Amino acid sequence: MSAFAGWRACFAAASFLVAACAAQAHDFVNIPPALCVPVDRSVGLPAEMEPYRAAVRICAIAQQPPSVAAPVAAKVNLLSVFTDDYYKTLPADAAWRDFPLPMLVDATGRCLGRIPHLFPVDPPQELTISAGRWQRGTPHELRLKVQSPAVGGDSTLPSLHWNPRKGTYTPKNTTPSQDKTSCPQT
Amino acid sequence: MPTDVAETAQSVSKLKQACDAAYALYPNSCSHAVWHVIKQYLPNQAWMSANALVEHMRGQAHWKIVPAGQVGRLAREGVLVVGGKSEATNGHVIVVYPGPDTTAGGYSYTRDGKAETLRTRGSYAPAMSTSLGSWPGAKSRGDKTIWDPWANDAKFAQVTFWQLVQ
Numbered sequence: 001m002s003a004f005a006g007w008r009a010c011f012a013a014a015s016f017l018v019a020a021c022a023a024q025a026h027d028f029v030n031i032p033p034a035l036c037v038p039v040d041r042s043v044g045l046p047a048e049m050e051p052y053r054a055a056v057r058i059c060a061i062a063q064q065p066p067s068v069a070a071p072v073a074a075k076v077n078l079l080s081v082f083t084d085d086y087y088k089t090l091p092a093d094a095a096w097r098d099f100p101l102p103m104l105v106d107a108t109g110r111c112l113g114r115i116p117h118l119f120p121v122d123p124p125q126e127l128t129i130s131a132g133r134w135q136r137g138t139p140h141e142l143r144l145k146v147q148s149p150a151v152g153g154d155s156t157l158p159s160l161h162w163n164p165r166k167g168t169y170t171p172k173n174t175t176p177s178q179d180k181t182s183c184p185q186t
Numbered sequence: 187m188p189t190d191v192a193e194t195a196q197s198v199s200k201l202k203q204a205c206d207a208a209y210a211l212y213p214n215s216c217s218h219a220v221w222h223v224i225k226q227y228l229p230n231q232a233w234m235s236a237n238a239l240v241e242h243m244r245g246q247a248h249w250k251i252v253p254a255g256q257v258g259r260l261a262r263e264g265v266l267v268v269g270g271k272s273e274a275t276n277g278h279v280i281v282v283y284p285g286p287d288t289t290a291g292g293y294s295y296t297r298d299g300k301a302e303t304l305r306t307r308g309s310y311a312p313a314m315s316t317s318l319g320s321w322p323g324a325k326s327r328g329d330k331t332i333w334d335p336w337a338n339d340a341k342f343a344q345v346t347f348w349q350l351v352q
Contacts, residue, residue: 087305092303093292093306094305095305095306096291096305096306096307096308116340122338123304124295124297124304124321124337125337125338146338148337148338149296149297149320149321150323150324150336150337150338150341151278151317151319151323151335151336151337152271152336152338152341153273155341
């Protein structure tokens with residue numbers, strides 16, 4: 001199976017399984033981590049995620065749950081290292097790793113941007129991603145809410161907005177030095 | 187013992203004693219605990235909330251901003267260093283505790299009703315921190331680090347540290 005075919009098959013499976021939960025006002029839907037699926041061995045990953053392949057999951061970002069009869073590949077997907085999965089088989093005193101940030105990709109695996117926080121968990125924080133302002137299957141805004149039991153409590157990260165001209169997601173009103181959402185240089 | 191070494195030891199001892207006393211006296215209020223330490227150096231210092239203290243230090247010549255990477259060395263030399271971050275509601279302030287840098291994390295907390303251990307990560311200066319909240323990383327008498335109250339790299343990057351210059 002080619003890498004591209006691998007991506008298509010993987011996204012169809014992810015879309016079939018992931019039914020984004022209608023959880024917010026308007027057309028925003030939360031991306032449920034429980035329905036993200038492991039990546040197929042044939043799927044090429046960004047080099048920085050390769051060491052964590054066993055813990056990488058793919059989440060289809062879809063407005064409606066695809067029907068059983070006609071599973072549709074999502075136009076936007078999220079590749080993320082699930083840190084709980086990574087540590088599942090490691091000893092309790094295994095140190096934290098500098099995990100790569102989650103990456104938004106299209107159906108061919110092209111990077112569309114990054115989420116500036118690990119998803120779903122960067123202990124003790126948990127990230128909720130809500131996708132909305134849909135146009136032809138593409139969310140034009142991704143809202144990011146961080147829940148934290150630590151000092152300072154919950155917070156909201158700058159939303160990512162779809163830039164159709166560049167074909168990427170970028171935050172508004174963020175200086176380049178603060179921006180962690182750019183795709184890695186290829 | 188050379189004079190400067192003896193002076194440093196005395197300064198460190200004073201800072202440590204002030205931190206220990208503050209931790210015991212005000213286990214549930216970061217602003218009162220930090221206030222207690224500051225008063226040992228600036229007796230006329232009035233109590234301020236964490237947000238107010240952060241704002242106050244920004245405008246005072248005797249409080250000099252220092253990078254987070256230098257605060258451990260300063261505290262080990264007996265210099266008072268206060269760290270803080272404002273919030274829309276209640277901010278948080280800490281004092282850098284004199285002692286060797288140590289790993290952040292490594293303590294238990296409750297997640298989804300289950301006890302978990304926060305993985306160790308990075309190496310930071312120890313902290314004196316107290317809090318009304320239940321987050322264990324914010325309760326430290328030198329046994330947790332300056333990262334642990336916020337327990338997040340992005341938030342920690344927004345913490346400002348001030349060295350008392352007398």
